[in-house]
Amino acid sequence: MFSDPDTIKRANWLELFFDLVFVFAVAKATHVLAYPHGGHVAWSQYGVFVLIMVPIWWAWTGHTMFTTRFDAGDNTQRLLTLAQMLAAVFLSAFIDPDFDPNYHGFLFSYIAIRVLLIFMYARAARLMPAAGAISKCLGAGFSLGLLVAAGSVFVDPPWRYVVLYAGITIEILTPLISRKALKAIPVNSHHMPERYGLLTIILLGESVVAIAARLGDQPWTALTPFAAINGFVVVSAAWWFYFNTHDKQVIGHALGTGQKILYGHLGIYIGLSVISAAIGFSISGELDLIDHALMTGIGLIVFIGAMFFMHGIAAFRFGAQRLSTAILVAASGLMLVSGHYSG
Numbered sequence: 314m315f316s317d318p319d320t321i322k323r324a325n326w327l328e329l330f331f332d333l334v335f336v337f338a339v340a341k342a343t344h345v346l347a348y349p350h351g352g353h354v355a356w357s358q359y360g361v362f363v364l365i366m367v368p369i370w371w372a373w374t375g376h377t378m379f380t381t382r383f384d385a386g387d388n389t390q391r392l393l394t395l396a397q398m399l400a401a402v403f404l405s406a407f408i409d410p411d412f413d414p415n416y417h418g419f420l421f422s423y424i425a426i427r428v429l430l431i432f433m434y435a436r437a438a439r440l441m442p443a444a445g446a447i448s449k450c451l452g453a454g455f456s457l458g459l460l461v462a463a464g465s466v467f468v469d470p471p472w473r474y475v476v477l478y479a480g481i482t483i484e485i486l487t488p489l490i491s492r493k494a495l496k497a498i499p500v501n502s503h504h505m506p507e508r509y510g511l512l513t514i515i516l517l518g519e520s521v522v523a524i525a526a527r528l529g530d531q532p533w534t535a536l537t538p539f540a541a542i543n544g545f546v547v548v549s550a551a552w553w554f555y556f557n558t559h560d561k562q563v564i565g566h567a568l569g570t571g572q573k574i575l576y577g578h579l580g581i582y583i584g585l586s587v588i589s590a591a592i593g594f595s596i597s598g599e600l601d602l603i604d605h606a607l608m609t610g611i612g613l614i615v616f617i618g619a620m621f622f623m624h625g626i627a628a629f630r631f632g633a634q635r636l637s638t639a640i641l642v643a644a645s646g647l648m649l650v651s652g653h654y655s656g
Contacts, residue, residue, distance in 0.1 A: 499567065
């Protein structure tokens with residue numbers, strides 16, 4: 314059955330299970346930024362990180378956008394979801410800063426996830442005829458993108474990556490091109506924002522885990538407790554800013570196709586992951602001050618910029634939102650102090 318856009322629909326247990334697989338993939342992607350060379354993180358590491366994050370986000374988003382509209386909840390859909398999760402496990406296993414040795418495994422795992430999604434849309438169209446237009450538009454665009462991406466196996470690096478991301482770009486643009494069809498069945502105003510919020514809070518939790526892990530991995534200095542406390546303040550301020558805005562501006566509001574939320578969260582997840590890496594370096598002191606400042610600034614700009622993209626000036630309308638943003642920026646600045654003097 315279609316999901317009524319105004320019905321209070323909650324994420325189910327399988328969706329929460331689904332998230333955990335992808336959080337591991339995001340954690341592995343973030344590790345690309347965790348290995349400085351002589352106190353520096355190269356621009357190429359940021360590039361590889363983004364190139365890994367995009368297909369992870371898109372694979373997770375595909376299932377989420379499907380279930381917010383066409384959640385049958387039957388055993389066949391559960392099995393298809395579990396199959397996607399298994400493919401995501403293999404995808405995570407093949408994530409590595411040096412992609413060439415693992416390229417084919419990563420590619421075929423990604424293709425498996427997306428082919429299963431296309432099958433789910435075709436099945437939804439068979440069970441619910443009104444879903445036919447959406448299934449046809451998305452299925453055609455996703456299939457074309459996957460064919461282009463699959464063609465990358467016939468191209469040598471570095472051009473294989475150009476072909477791969479040309480295919481993924483076609484997929485990412487497909488919902489924008491299909492906006493007219495998607496408007497016929499709006500996303501659920503409770504389920505969709507809850508799904509994106511759940512992945513956000515899990516990623517914030519991963520940042521807390523990273524703080525604890527860093528504390529246990531190295532000898533303490535006088536600044537180590539300060540760095541850990543300050544890192545927790547950064548995570549808490551990001552949580553406050555994001556969810557205060559999320560509750561007031563998104564949940565329960567008519568979202569239409571939900572595309573601002575969909576595309577904006579790529580920036581949310583990238584920004585939070587970069588901030589998490591910067592917090593780790595504030596404790597370990599391994600990163601040069603300029604590089605640490607650059608990483609921190611990139612994380613803040615991408616995260617806050619994504620919030621502005623999704624909500625506009627409303628992201629800063631209330632006092633709690635402005636205060637949490639100010640604390641986030643100030644505490645992020647203090648990370649540079651602890652990181653510099655710990656090094």
